[in-house]
Amino acid sequence: MxxxxxxxSGPPDAATIARWRAELARAARVCVLTGAGMxxxxxxxxxxxxxxxxxxxxxxxxxxxxxxxxxNPARVWDWYAERRAGVRRAQPNAGHLALADFAARxxxxxxxxxxxxxxxxQRAGQVDAIWLHGDIGADRWxxxxxxxxxxxxxxAAPGRPPRCADCGNxxxxxxxxxGEMLPDGALDAAERAAAACELMxxxxxxxxxxxxxxxxxxxxxxxxxxxxxxxxxxxxxxxxHAVLRxxxxxxxxxxxxx
Ligand code: NAD
Numbered sequence: 395m396x397x398x399x400x401x402x403s404g405p406p407d408a409a410t411i412a413r414w415r416a417e418l419a420r421a422a423r424v425c426v427l428t429g430a431g432m433x434x435x436x437x438x439x440x441x442x443x444x445x446x447x448x449x450x451x452x453x454x455x456x457x458x459x460x461x462x463x464x465x466n467p468a469r470v471w472d473w474y475a476e477r478r479a480g481v482r483r484a485q486p487n488a489g490h491l492a493l494a495d496f497a498a499r500x501x502x503x504x505x506x507x508x509x510x511x512x513x514x515x516q517r518a519g520q521v522d523a524i525w526l527h528g529d530i531g532a533d534r535w536x537x538x539x540x541x542x543x544x545x546x547x548x549x550a551a552p553g554r555p556p557r558c559a560d561c562g563n564x565x566x567x568x569x570x571x572x573g574e575m576l577p578d579g580a581l582d583a584a585e586r587a588a589a590a591c592e593l594m595x596x597x598x599x600x601x602x603x604x605x606x607x608x609x610x611x612x613x614x615x616x617x618x619x620x621x622x623x624x625x626x627x628x629x630x631x632x633x634x635h636a637v638l639r640x641x642x643x644x645x646x647x648x649x650x651x652x
Pocket of ligand 1: 431
């Protein structure tokens with residue numbers, strides 16, 4: 395519901411954008427949560443979009459779980475190699491740039507929390523971000539290295555996947571797979587930012603992946619205004635004061651410009 399008591403969920407009109415732009419300009423603390431939709435206009439497919447979503451063509455249990463990797467390491471490695479190449483080819487879109495510009499203009503105001511594993515926020519110039527689901531460009535060992543000074547995965551013997559020449563430990567991508575813990579401290583930091591913000595802006599997430607999906611409720615329960623930007627319905631729309639049905643690269647520049 396917006397402040398008039400009506401739910402704002404159509405394409406954003408100029409007055410709605412202007413009202414939220416003013417709120418963003420006034421807020422002393424803004425928390426932004428981004429999901430796969432944030433990078434869709436950069437050409438990186440989302441997981442769930444019906445037509446292009448990755449899960450419509452692949453089984454998540456096989457490609458994004460430790461069990462799936464152990465069962466078929468070469469297949470999962472190759473799939474990630476393809477996704478990594480896609481991320482390297484992609485460029486930040488106008489939405490990434492608008493967020494980075496807002497953060498630079500108003501130091502200390504914006505905390506960016508991302509579920510994305512690409513580096514487009516960083517390449518847009520966003521210096522600080524809380525990465526909830528890891529970094530697709532990073533390598534790590536599948537099993538803990540038993541040495542006192544752990545071997546560096548970048549020195550693994552080449553292969554699909556690369557492996558330790560001594561013990562055979564496999565290299566895996568540094569992302570959080572289904573059923574895995576989030577990186578140390580990341581969820582705490584995100585929850586603190588959500589609880590402390592005056593305005594929470596949620597961009598391009600289905601709201602289906604937990605615990606990230608709970609951040610909007612944490613913000614709302616703590617008294618923040620909550621705004622969602624998403625061209626489609628999400629599972630957390632009901633938590634928001636307003637939902638702007640538009641895309642990140644179109645709506646964010648309008649909301650965040652000077
Ligand atoms: P999701 O794929 O489940 O949902 C994508 C959401 O983005 C949908 O709600 C869709 O309506 C919306 N969307 C599509 N195009 C958009 C646009 N142009 N602008 C704004 N919104 C748009 O993604 P999720 O909720 O982030 O959760 C799934 C998991 O996917 C996350 O854990 C994330 O790590 C992972 N993922 C990341 C990337 C990436 O790093 N770019 C890509 C795919 C998946």
